[in-house]
Amino acid sequence: MKKNQVKLIVVLGPTSSGKSSLAVELAKKFNGEIISVDSRQVYKGMDIGTGKITPDTKNYSNFSTGQAKKKYIFTHKGIPHYCIDVASPKRQFTVAQYKKKALKAINKIYKKGKIPILCGGTGFYIQTVVEGLIIPRVKPDWKLRGELEKKDTEELFKELKRFDPRRAKNIDAKNRRRLIRALEIVIKTGQPVPPLKFSAPGGPACLAGRRASGWDVLYVGVKKSDRELKSLIKERLMRRLSQGMIQEVKKLRKSGISWKRLDDFGLEYRYIARHLQGQLSRDEMVERLQKEIEHYAKRQMTWFKRDKRIHWIRNYKKSEQLAKRFLRR
Numbered sequence: 001m002k003k004n005q006v007k008l009i010v011v012l013g014p015t016s017s018g019k020s021s022l023a024v025e026l027a028k029k030f031n032g033e034i035i036s037v038d039s040r041q042v043y044k045g046m047d048i049g050t051g052k053i054t055p056d057t058k059n060y061s062n063f064s065t066g067q068a069k070k071k072y073i074f075t076h077k078g079i080p081h082y083c084i085d086v087a088s089p090k091r092q093f094t095v096a097q098y099k100k101k102a103l104k105a106i107n108k109i110y111k112k113g114k115i116p117i118l119c120g121g122t123g124f125y126i127q128t129v130v131e132g133l134i135i136p137r138v139k140p141d142w143k144l145r146g147e148l149e150k151k152d153t154e155e156l157f158k159e160l161k162r163f164d165p166r167r168a169k170n171i172d173a174k175n176r177r178r179l180i181r182a183l184e185i186v187i188k189t190g191q192p193v194p195p196l197k198f199s200a201p202g203g204p205a206c207l208a209g210r211r212a213s214g215w216d217v218l219y220v221g222v223k224k225s226d227r228e229l230k231s232l233i234k235e236r237l238m239r240r241l242s243q244g245m246i247q248e249v250k251k252l253r254k255s256g257i258s259w260k261r262l263d264d265f266g267l268e269y270r271y272i273a274r275h276l277q278g279q280l281s282r283d284e285m286v287e288r289l290q291k292e293i294e295h296y297a298k299r300q301m302t303w304f305k306r307d308k309r310i311h312w313i314r315n316y317k318k319s320e321q322l323a324k325r326f327l328r329r
Helices: 019-030 057-063 095-111 123-130 142-149 153-163 165-169 176-189 226-243 245-254 259-264 267-276 282-305 316-328
Strands: 007-012 032-037 074-076 079-082 115-120 216-222 310-313
Touching: 007 019, 007 032, 007 123, 007 316, 019 032, 019 079, 019 115, 019 216, 019 316, 032 095, 032 123, 079 095, 095 115, 095 123, 115 123, 123 282, 142 176, 153 165, 153 176, 176 259, 216 316, 226 245, 226 282, 245 259, 245 267, 259 267, 267 282, 310 316
Parallel strands: 007 115, 007 216, 032 079, 032 115, 216 310
Antiparallel strands: 074 079
8 A cells, every 4th residue: 555545434334234333433443534425414404314413412502503604513422524414405416516525524534634434325425436436517407307307206217218228227216316317417418328437536635735546445334134134224214203203304394395305305205205295104104114215225235245345344343453454554
C-alpha cells in the first residue's frame, strides 16, 4: 500500500443487519467519523421509517435553531455522522448531489486526522463515491418526469426494457426513481444509458495536493442467515410501528408531501401511505411490508455478493481484527 493513499472503511450489508451499531463501535475504537450511505436518510423528517440514528440530546436541540443550523454536526454516541438531513423530501435528491456531499465529508474527516467510515446499504451510492462513478450529465426535465410519474412501476420497467435492454438487466425493477432517471437519460439523449465509467477518487488525495491514485479501502459486510434476518426485520418493523412510524407518515403528508411522492420513497412510506388511503388494512400493511423488506434485503445481498473485496463478518470482534490489520499496513 502506498503511503499517500487515504484509508477508508466501508460498513455495508442488508437492511436490519446492524450496520449502524457496528460502524459506531469501529468509529469509537479507531478514531473515526461516519458518513451515512442511505438514499432516504438524506431527507429531513424521514426518521423512523429510514432507521435514522438518534442524535445526541445535547446537540439535537441546537439543530432546530436557525442560528446554529450551519454549524450543527449530527452526532450519535459522540460520533459525528454526515449526509443525514441534508435535503427536503419535497425535492428530488440525486446520487450526483449525494456524491458531492459525501466527498466533502470525507475531505473534512481526513483533514481532522480521522478515519472516514461509510455506512449503509445503498450499494449504488457506495460505488459512486468510493469508485468515482461518473454520473451522466443530463439535466432534469421536470415536464418529462411528470409524464413518467403517471405510469406505474411495471410500465416504466417495460419501457426501459424496450428502449435500453442492457440497462434494464442491471437496474432495480421496483425502484421508480432510478427507472424514471434511466428513461429520462434515454429519451433526452436518444441513446442507451452509457455503461458505467469511473475516475480516480477526487477526494482527500486531491485535497492534500497529491495525485489521486485511489483510496485504500476496507469493505466490511455484516452477514446474517436468512432466518436471523427475517426475525430482525420483523422485530425492527414492529418496533418502528410502536415508535410512531404511521404518525411520521401522517406528518409528512400534512407538510405537503403528495401520496405519489410517499409511494416513490418505497417500503415503509409506500405501504403506510396505502394504508392511510384505505387501500390496505393495518394487518395487510404489516404483512406486505414484512415481505417487501425481505425481498429488498435479498436484492441488496445480490448486489453486494458480486464484490469479492467484501470481508463478511458475524460479530464485532472479527471486524475489529480486520480494521486493526488494515490500519497498520
